[in-house]
Amino acid sequence: MNLVSRVIESSYFDLLRRPALSLAIALNVLAFGLFKYLNSPWRKLPPGPVGYPIIGSTHRFFDSSWLLEECPKFGEVVYLNVAGQPAILLNTQKAATALLDRRSTNYSGRPRMIVANELMCDGKFLILEPFNDRLRRKRRAIHEGFNKSASMSFHGTLAEDAVRLAVSLEHDPKAFRKYYYTFSCSVVLAVTYDLPLLGRPEDDTLLSRIEAFAARAKETTAPGAHYVELLPWMKHLPEWMAKWKRDALITHRETTSFFLELMEDVETRMKQGLARSCLMSTMIQEQDRSQLSRDEIA
Template identity: 25%
Template sequence: MDVFFAFVFLSILNNLLRRSRQVAPLPPGPKGLPLIGNVLDMPSEKEWLTFAQWGEQWGDISSITVLGQPMIILNSAKAAYEMLDKKSPIYSDRPVLQMGGNLVGWKNTLVLLPYGDRFRRFRRMFHGVIGSRASMKNFAQIEEAETHRFLGRVLTKPSDLSAHIRHTAGAIILRISHGYEVKETNDPFVQLADQATYQFALSTAPGGFLVDVLPILRHVPTWFPGAGFQRTAKLWASTLVEMVEQPHEYVKRQMAAGTAPISFTSSLLEKNISAEEEFDIKWSSASLYSGGADTTVSAIYSFFLAMALHPEVVKKAQAEIDSVVGNDRLPTLEDRPYLPYVDALTKEVFRWNAVVPTGEGLRTVSCPSSANHRRV
């Protein structure tokens, strides 16, 4: 164990030496301590609240340093727009997260994919199959059918609302991504997605693993004292691979049998593709349902919470539905243009209780005056 701590100490010194060679100053922020920087200032949970407090004290753009690794925090929509939208070619990259990205393997999904040719290919595939309202009409019947099933489950077992929401989100996303119709209970693909996304959250949590601060630790072998994170990463990587491979092979079997329904994966596999293109299809499809299976669930949770807290909103939304749709059928996506209050209500849920309070997440900033990258 002493050898491990010596290795860590040398890695910290290396980071600090690189940091000392930087010419461009960092934005203002809380003062750190020698060697460890702002390690003690980093929150262990609800980090967005702490970041917001720093924004009030230090302004729209602030910074901290953790063991020699700078982090820049944007605390206003204007600053985020100026950097991440208007100057996206400079700031669109993502930092390399050693634990979740490299060691577990999430770097192959869109959420951690570095900006470059593969990132652009992913975006083109998404846009071509599900990137417009016209293309999404291919899946409208799927969304409506699964929503009707969800309502039936809620009526039958309202006490299991949380499970119904998670089941339905997984069902819709898997049918769109892979044309797979989930089982009513204990579906293996839904369970895999839930397990993998839970592990993703743990592997990418700020300050969760020292290897993210000291990337050199990724070279530590699994038998080395203090290298338990390597064994954890290997276990989580196997879960991720199963989540990616199993639904993909399901689609290929269905296509070989001539029974594959239309889906994101099947529509792309119909072409004559290379091994690299199939790799992209496989991981972009996994990006769809691994991301949506968690964020969509969170948003729907927020909707039910909002309705429970604001019954007057429920009455107003129901009145609009009754006047436009009537009481002899359920609303469909075709009714959306005629339900402006309900449409605005769903958008307000996203604003009121943001699924990702820290915004778009981490980005990598290239600094012309330094060989280092800074996290935003």
């Protein structure tokens, strides 16, 4: 320690004896700091309110009256610091169209969803997954299952669902909302798992489990549903301290088991020669080429 102190002291007095060198170092440090400041991405942010330390403008982000009345005064595009998480607000249709439609390639990223994606789905929820190599492989595999030639194999299934819808509407036209909902669910299940809704007892169970997962996903993706989305470090809290984390992990185990069961059901029918063409059968057949795991396919 004494040696280090003597070296530092010697360097300090050496700089004092050479003011030109000291000035040159100071100017270089100042120039570097100015360069970093001028090129900082934070200087290029849209206008927005000045926030408080730590929480930023979190209180304004959840204040609907401020968002509707005061926020537009800052301009078409407004920046908010929500407890360290950047948020961009688009106040006009013109700004939304310009950024999300015409420049969609530049702004096609997805926000991090800790509860809905990382905890409930192990980071594999297709519609919430960030753009990465795995997502590209998934999209290619889905395209194989839904391309023009593959879609033609669904015509028979879709025709059967359309006939069932027409018969139901003829029987009770006033219940059209219920029938259209059942029809849309049946179409999705038919082209995905070859499981159209035919009024069987097991159909109600299947539909209720899917609806429960959809409701849970909707709940967890709602703005402000969980503080962990604003304070990501909370993800590492032990389960006994965070009920929201326990619930999310329970949902993950249940839904993983459920969707793997659907996949295994398709596999069983494929081996028996009873499965019609569907997205899942195509993805199972193309698993080696797509380089997706069973969990990722399910």
